[in-house]
Amino acid sequence: MISPQIGIDPALKALWPEARLACLTWRTLPAPENPALWSFFTQEILPGLNATLQDTPLAELPNLGASRRAYKAFGRDPGRTRVSSEALYRRIRQGKDLYRINSVVDANNLVSLETGFSLGSYDLARLEGGLLFRLGEAGEMYAGIGKDGIDLARLPLLADARGPFGSPSSDSQRAMISLESRDILTVIYGFSGQEEVEAALALAQKRLTDFAEAENCAVSTVC
Numbered sequence: 001m002i003s004p005q006i007g008i009d010p011a012l013k014a015l016w017p018e019a020r021l022a023c024l025t026w027r028t029l030p031a032p033e034n035p036a037l038w039s040f041f042t043q044e045i046l047p048g049l050n051a052t053l054q055d056t057p058l059a060e061l062p063n064l065g066a067s068r069r070a071y072k073a074f075g076r077d078p079g080r081t082r083v084s085s086e087a088l089y090r091r092i093r094q095g096k097d098l099y100r101i102n103s104v105v106d107a108n109n110l111v112s113l114e115t116g117f118s119l120g121s122y123d124l125a126r127l128e129g130g131l132l133f134r135l136g137e138a139g140e141m142y143a144g145i146g147k148d149g150i151d152l153a154r155l156p157l158l159a160d161a162r163g164p165f166g167s168p169s170s171d172s173q174r175a176m177i178s179l180e181s182r183d184i185l186t187v188i189y190g191f192s193g194q195e196e197v198e199a200a201l202a203l204a205q206k207r208l209t210d211f212a213e214a215e216n217c218a219v220s221t222v223c
Contacts, residue, residue, distance in 0.1 A: 063116035129161030
């Protein structure tokens with residue numbers, strides 16, 4: 001398993017200097033569900049999360065507010081194009097159950113709810129060449145997971161040699177995790193600086209190990 005080279009486009013950094021990516025490459029055999037994860041979430045995370053969401057505006061949650069401000073700086077309305085962590089918080093606040101996808105995606109969502117960061121996990125076998133975190137260009141689109149074509153203009157996104165495949169809001173179908181995935185890249189999309197994203201990276205490695213049976217982990221931070 002070879003970790004891809006990942007960079008951040010200077011044009012994106014110029015608009016939001018605090019942009020960071022925390023990355024893990026790892027290997028696993030995804031399971032349809034991990035009951036231990038859901039037990040941990042229900043007993044250890046959800047009660048405190050419900051209390052926080054009752055008393056705290058979403059824009060004031062750790063790391064979420066910075067993501068919203070970054071989107072505005074990039075030219076996307078954060079009220080219309082939400083980062084995935086905000087979508088998860090809103091679902092919890094509305095009393096709705098989280099979707100149960102597979103052990104990898106479910107662990108992603110757990111870390112996102114614990115930290116406020118958006119996470120994406122991608123099948124390395126479906127990626128080509130180096131990766132660049134950049135803003136989407138006018139006319140760029142991709143088929144999202146469970147969604148029709150997503151307008152990528154001015155949206156922060158990850159692209160490989162074949163084009164865009166992931167973003168902090170909604171990932172593409174092309175590189176999504178399935179039960180056949182083995183080698184995985186997990187990305188934490190950070191807009192609030194180095195210290196916060198490194199703390200989230202450490203937590204992500206622990207949660208992915210505990211609940212998605214991550215092996216052969218290699219971690220890095222892209223500034």
